[in-house]
Amino acid sequence: MTHEAVIGLEVHVQIKTRSKMFSRVAAGYGHPENTLTDPVVLALPGTLPVMNKEALDKVIKAGLLLGCEIAPECKWDRKNYFYPDSPKNYQISQYDQPLCRGGFVEIELPGPARNVMGEHRKIPLTRIHLEEDVGKLTHAAGVSLVDFNRAGTPLMEIVSEPAIHSADEAFAYLTALKTVMIYGGISDCDMEKGQLRCDANISIRPAGASALGTKVELKNLNSFSFVRDGIALEVSRQLSVVKAGGTVAQETRDYDGQTGESKSLRSKEMAHDYRYFPDPDLMPVQVGEEWKSAIRAGCPELPFDKQRRFQKEYDVPYTITSVLVPDPELSDFFEEAARLCGRPQAAGNWIANDLLRELGSARIGLGQSRVRPAHVAGLVKLLEGGVILSTAAKEVFIDMFRSGELPEAVVARRGLKSETTLDELERWCGEAIAANPKSVADFKRGKDSAINAFKGPVMRAAKGRADPKRVDDILRRLLAR
Amino acid sequence: MAKPIDLNLDHVANLARLDLTPEERARFSTQLGDVLAYMAQLNEVDVSGVEPTAHAFPVVNVWAEDVPEPGLSVEDALRNAPERRDAMFVVPKVVE
Amino acid sequence: MSEELYYSTISELSRLLGRRELSAVELMRAVIERTKKVDGRVGAFNSFDEADALAQARASDERRSKARGDGAAAPSRPLEGIPVGIKDVISVAGQPLTASSRMLARFVSPYDATVTLKLREAGATCWGRLNLDEFAMGSSTENSAFGVTSNPWDLERVPGGSSGGSAAAVAAGEAVAALGSDTGGSIRQPAALCNVVGLKPTYGRVSRYGLIAFASSLDQIGPFARSVGDAAWVLGAIAGHDRRDSTSVKAEVPDYHGGMAALADSGRKWRLGIPKEYFGEGLDSEVGAAVEAAIGEYRGLGCEVREVSLPHTRYAVAAYYIIATAECSSNLARYDGVRYGSRSGGATDALDIYFRSRAEGFGPEVKRRIILGTYVLSSGYYDAYYLRAQKVRTLIRRDFLEAFTQVDAILTPTSPTPAFRKGEKAADPLAMYLNDIYTIGVNLAGLPAISIPCGFTRGGLPIGLQLIGQPFRETELLAIAGAYEGHTDWRTRRPRL
Ligand SMILES: [Mg+2]
Numbered sequence A: 001m002t003h004e005a006v007i008g009l010e011v012h013v014q015i016k017t018r019s020k021m022f023s024r025v026a027a028g029y030g031h032p033e034n035t036l037t038d039p040v041v042l043a044l045p046g047t048l049p050v051m052n053k054e055a056l057d058k059v060i061k062a063g064l065l066l067g068c069e070i071a072p073e074c075k076w077d078r079k080n081y082f083y084p085d086s087p088k089n090y091q092i093s094q095y096d097q098p099l100c101r102g103g104f105v106e107i108e109l110p111g112p113a114r115n116v117m118g119e120h121r122k123i124p125l126t127r128i129h130l131e132e133d134v135g136k137l138t139h140a141a142g143v144s145l146v147d148f149n150r151a152g153t154p155l156m157e158i159v160s161e162p163a164i165h166s167a168d169e170a171f172a173y174l175t176a177l178k179t180v181m182i183y184g185g186i187s188d189c190d191m192e193k194g195q196l197r198c199d200a201n202i203s204i205r206p207a208g209a210s211a212l213g214t215k216v217e218l219k220n221l222n223s224f225s226f227v228r229d230g231i232a233l234e235v236s237r238q239l240s241v242v243k244a245g246g247t248v249a250q251e252t253r254d255y256d257g258q259t260g261e262s263k264s265l266r267s268k269e270m271a272h273d274y275r276y277f278p279d280p281d282l283m284p285v286q287v288g289e290e291w292k293s294a295i296r297a298g299c300p301e302l303p304f305d306k307q308r309r310f311q312k313e314y315d316v317p318y319t320i321t322s323v324l325v326p327d328p329e330l331s332d333f334f335e336e337a338a339r340l341c342g343r344p345q346a347a348g349n350w351i352a353n354d355l356l357r358e359l360g361s362a363r364i365g366l367g368q369s370r371v372r373p374a375h376v377a378g379l380v381k382l383l384e385g386g387v388i389l390s391t392a393a394k395e396v397f398i399d400m401f402r403s404g405e406l407p408e409a410v411v412a413r414r415g416l417k418s419e420t421t422l423d424e425l426e427r428w429c430g431e432a433i434a435a436n437p438k439s440v441a442d443f444k445r446g447k448d449s450a451i452n453a454f455k456g457p458v459m460r461a462a463k464g465r466a467d468p469k470r471v472d473d474i475l476r477r478l479l480a481r
Numbered sequence B: 001m002a003k004p005i006d007l008n009l010d011h012v013a014n015l016a017r018l019d020l021t022p023e024e025r026a027r028f029s030t031q032l033g034d035v036l037a038y039m040a041q042l043n044e045v046d047v048s049g050v051e052p053t054a055h056a057f058p059v060v061n062v063w064a065e066d067v068p069e070p071g072l073s074v075e076d077a078l079r080n081a082p083e084r085r086d087a088m089f090v091v092p093k094v095v096e
Numbered sequence C: 001m002s003e004e005l006y007y008s009t010i011s012e013l014s015r016l017l018g019r020r021e022l023s024a025v026e027l028m029r030a031v032i033e034r035t036k037k038v039d040g041r042v043g044a045f046n047s048f049d050e051a052d053a054l055a056q057a058r059a060s061d062e063r064r065s066k067a068r069g070d071g072a073a074a075p076s077r078p079l080e081g082i083p084v085g086i087k088d089v090i091s092v093a094g095q096p097l098t099a100s101s102r103m104l105a106r107f108v109s110p111y112d113a114t115v116t117l118k119l120r121e122a123g124a125t126c127w128g129r130l131n132l133d134e135f136a137m138g139s140s141t142e143n144s145a146f147g148v149t150s151n152p153w154d155l156e157r158v159p160g161g162s163s164g165g166s167a168a169a170v171a172a173g174e175a176v177a178a179l180g181s182d183t184g185g186s187i188r189q190p191a192a193l194c195n196v197v198g199l200k201p202t203y204g205r206v207s208r209y210g211l212i213a214f215a216s217s218l219d220q221i222g223p224f225a226r227s228v229g230d231a232a233w234v235l236g237a238i239a240g241h242d243r244r245d246s247t248s249v250k251a252e253v254p255d256y257h258g259g260m261a262a263l264a265d266s267g268r269k270w271r272l273g274i275p276k277e278y279f280g281e282g283l284d285s286e287v288g289a290a291v292e293a294a295i296g297e298y299r300g301l302g303c304e305v306r307e308v309s310l311p312h313t314r315y316a317v318a319a320y321y322i323i324a325t326a327e328c329s330s331n332l333a334r335y336d337g338v339r340y341g342s343r344s345g346g347a348t349d350a351l352d353i354y355f356r357s358r359a360e361g362f363g364p365e366v367k368r369r370i371i372l373g374t375y376v377l378s379s380g381y382y383d384a385y386y387l388r389a390q391k392v393r394t395l396i397r398r399d400f401l402e403a404f405t406q407v408d409a410i411l412t413p414t415s416p417t418p419a420f421r422k423g424e425k426a427a428d429p430l431a432m433y434l435n436d437i438y439t440i441g442v443n444l445a446g447l448p449a450i451s452i453p454c455g456f457t458r459g460g461l462p463i464g465l466q467l468i469g470q471p472f473r474e475t476e477l478l479a480i481a482g483a484y485e486g487h488t489d490w491r492t493r494r495p496r497l
């Protein structure tokens, strides 16, 4: 009997705000220990929470981008549990009234080949709610050390339906989710910095069955590849358990990306009872139409929509759009260059290949690049106009990447202008044709090779500094008359 | 409503992270038994269709703009710490 | 005159200070001297910082001499130079904040509560740390880790609670006024038992930021004073919206003192409601008689007195102890010996820290309430207890609002009995809880209420009268209380100490 995997993901995303969720001390990453605290963050006696408007705005934005319905009213609840990284020993969260319900994440599955677009699917969401992050524990010999800099950072919990069926789908889901968050300016989703964390609920069931099997919660999937590998491992573990005639036990397992192994977590804590109840220190949130439409007005085009548009509007190949689209700045850069030169494919090629290569080897981001859309557009024009040869163009690009000078200036400074201009070439081609009527007749009779008879004289006239391909094009155009 | 005998002191004390001495257990179970029995009279009240009151004077959308303000110095943050190492709070090993 | 100083009212003192006939330092010295003389017997204070208090007084005198020329600081700054005692559950930067708990025995707060800042802005001197029932849980101040406070009128008896230290300090001349907190009567009941004025403002009127939370949806800070007028001065200083407390209400702060005076002059005839449910069994006969006499006084003043009904009163104690303990079980989770507070030695792992530190740090009443609150929130019981109690709370609130369609204020006894003997109810929590029966409904409904002296038992124990007002109508409430106070001299009686 064949089985299918059923996977639901719980993704925690840190929201990009300047201050914390319920107090105004700065939020941030990489600061010295316990320098981002205040009486509220440390839960000193007598302190009270006050919610951060920006965090609400950004969760609503995320909800709108993912097609969720935004709750007209939601409230705050206390989730009570003791842990040393949790200052109040309760987490302010949203229990039965999340800010967003429903919605979906559009994902792209791996295609048959790297240069072929894969199948797209929509993974439905259960809910998105807002809560606060906890501090950070580091374990030393016999003791644990606590840093509360992270405590109180706005945190969004995105819960998917159990509608993911493979490790690759889970990977695609996270990738798509991250891109949307980056597009919305909601989070950078840098897993290294803990800005995106993922837990997976995994079960298997006989193919075609509708009931869910016993689920195992897999924790510490703290990189994109760990998510894929960890889930793949867990699915095969469950399959082998079942094949061996056993049954999968309900448990929480910890995945170790280094060793590629997972082990059962037997927590000393007895069965959880979070004793949720409405937080009396906070008032409910009501989201009216005008608030929603104000945020909707600031919502960007979704990544996959942009990719479809690039292919349709500019007919840029998938190999290029799949490189441009995940980065909104790069996409804008491309559109600007395309607009300036009117040659989208050429501009796309220069950006996706040469620009990214140079940025990579220089280890800088697009923001620091001296090459701007105007540079790329100018280069494309010089090349199309035959002012330079493609060999020279490569040099020009590398030069302007370093110098920041516009291509025309680089060509002038370095004397890279091909001495044959378009009209010179056309004159020489015309002369060569006029001088050899026999070959013209042969060519028109269909003897294609006859065209070569004209090339020698043209090359001699151009002293070899002519692009054979262009000569061929021109000859054929003139002969076609 | 639940009968007082449902009060499983060990379970509840564990949730509340409280060690109780045998004397406290004995005293509390009778005292809280009385209190819960007294509370049982709330069953008499007809609350059908009554909204719960979470706030005496409910207002909505009480928030602050996202503008950072200075917090505590590391020294003030750790001044009351029972045990510290450099700028960190120290607790005995957390057993996962 | 100087031994009289510590028993003077804010109105009297600010006049003397304004005329430069008295300096804030002289006043502070008199109060310190008095405190040193009597507090060994009263035990109102957990601690006080003499040097800090005198420094604040000196600063006040300097402010006053700078302001020379513009004449008296009173009444524009009535609290300038006035020593106001602070319940040890309200944060004052650089001072201990213990909640009378072993858990916080060595805690020093790095920040000011909003009311503390407001008192400083008003020029008052924040004076001492006043004793209370641990974490404000109790009605006798016997549940303090640092010793029981005695009732200045009978040292064998309790001052009431939880703000027993605040009430006793004002009654014994150890502070001119004081701040307390009231979750189920913790200002009004001790005020009644100690013959002082105690005001619990409308929920949301005064910021809770910096008040150690017992039950967040019920807690409110308020003043203890020697006269209704003084209570008005202090309320005016501490009231107002606070961006640090999401539950504080955006309503501008009227001139309470001027407002109540104006209403007094207007000769307005008040309509008072007498809830029959508050005069049944359990009410001490002498207390009942004193309250009846007060009702007579009001009739004599031309007020219209009519019976009203608060039918759900009998469920108030049950609903209150479910809601209050549920909230406290969560509010007190932060006291774990990790970031601050007393940590038990010999804990082997982090989990152990919690069980041991909390077992050693909390007293029995706090443990009882944490257990009860944890239980009523635990899975399977939430709907039966907490949710149901919140619905009953709605009904109790409706009762009051309904009554206020017919009357301006509701008049009741503050406490069913006068001060009881130490230890008398310590063994029986339920009996102690039932002592709050007349004050609890007010917190559940979020209403303002005041307790004022209205007589004494034959044994010489003070009796208090409670007036309950409409939301955010403290000015009327104060005016109604003032009308009675003006025709009696109870408030001028002093305990023999
Ligand atoms: Mg979760």
Ligand SMILES: [Zn+2]
Pocket (backbone or CB within 6 Å): A012, A131, A157
């Ligand atoms: Zn979460």
